[in-house]
Amino acid sequence: MKNIKHFLDLIKKSQHIVISTHIHPDADGIGSQIALCMALKSLKKDAYCVNEEKLLDRYSYLDNNNYLLSFNEYQKKCSKIIPDLTIIVDTNHIARIGPNLEKIAAKSKDFIFIDHHPCPKEVAAIHLIDTKMAATGELVAVLLEKLGVAYNKDLALPLYTAILIDTNCFRYPNVTFHTHKIVSDLMQSGVAPASAYNSIYGTKKIHHMKLLGQILSQAETNKDESVAWITLTEEMIKKNNSDIEDTHSFINHLLILDNVKVSCMFRETGKFIKVSLRSTGTTDVGTMAQALGGGGHDHSAATIIEGGLEDVIKNTIRKIEIMLK
Numbered sequence: 001m002k003n004i005k006h007f008l009d010l011i012k013k014s015q016h017i018v019i020s021t022h023i024h025p026d027a028d029g030i031g032s033q034i035a036l037c038m039a040l041k042s043l044k045k046d047a048y049c050v051n052e053e054k055l056l057d058r059y060s061y062l063d064n065n066n067y068l069l070s071f072n073e074y075q076k077k078c079s080k081i082i083p084d085l086t087i088i089v090d091t092n093h094i095a096r097i098g099p100n101l102e103k104i105a106a107k108s109k110d111f112i113f114i115d116h117h118p119c120p121k122e123v124a125a126i127h128l129i130d131t132k133m134a135a136t137g138e139l140v141a142v143l144l145e146k147l148g149v150a151y152n153k154d155l156a157l158p159l160y161t162a163i164l165i166d167t168n169c170f171r172y173p174n175v176t177f178h179t180h181k182i183v184s185d186l187m188q189s190g191v192a193p194a195s196a197y198n199s200i201y202g203t204k205k206i207h208h209m210k211l212l213g214q215i216l217s218q219a220e221t222n223k224d225e226s227v228a229w230i231t232l233t234e235e236m237i238k239k240n241n242s243d244i245e246d247t248h249s250f251i252n253h254l255l256i257l258d259n260v261k262v263s264c265m266f267r268e269t270g271k272f273i274k275v276s277l278r279s280t281g282t283t284d285v286g287t288m289a290q291a292l293g294g295g296g297h298d299h300s301a302a303t304i305i306e307g308g309l310e311d312v313i314k315n316t317i318r319k320i321e322i323m324l325k
């Protein structure tokens, strides 16, 4: 992989290191941050995980040592320090880490993205980007090996959870022999898959299940069932007292349909519609999302379109059908 040496050089010469991820972080971002932070601490670095917002309670079991700080908490501790290095995981867009973290990255002596999302060549040339990795967590596992840091149970669970989430429980086509090899090592360090699965997927409340039921009962497909979609209105989310983040996985349920090539979720947000796309692996929804003004992975991508729900659904499905031909 390109740029590993660059990464190792940066670690070698840096002492105060900030590790951040995108806003509304998922378990891949958080798990990668925590694992990397523990590894750097074991190398006697002053490593800090800092995000724009406080960690959501539901993820706190991944952070037994309370390493994850909000920007405000970090400011109280380290406001006078100029970081030697800022590492940003699971995104390669600086604007996605939030305004305060962007300032920290800007004043850092160095900064580097560690990520697996597609990006412009200019970004890939100087950062650590590998789109073949199923999760940023998988890439971090490779880096830990290069750093000579062994897994332990505290570090293995966040890393395993990062991979679990970003592969949709090993169902996405991004899972490779290499992914499972790392998973095998993580299990040897004490991760129990059933318990790890339950901690992240088995903690929902009944209102979540009812919203899911309502949405799935209204799922639609085109004629040959190659495209399936669900719709989430702001009213539904409010009525069920649901968190947006909780609805992200709804779209995956459509992938169990026999003939489905592309599944979509249309979510109303103000005067925009967030359109998420997933595929079972035979169709590149990343390219489709790009054509619709967004982007993402081959199997998981998204875009945001201005307009009313009905129009956006009709136009988008029509465009996807054309692209499928």
Ligand SMILES: [Mn+2]
Residues within 6 Å of the ligand: 028, 029, 090, 116, 135, 136, 166
């Ligand atoms: Mn990821």
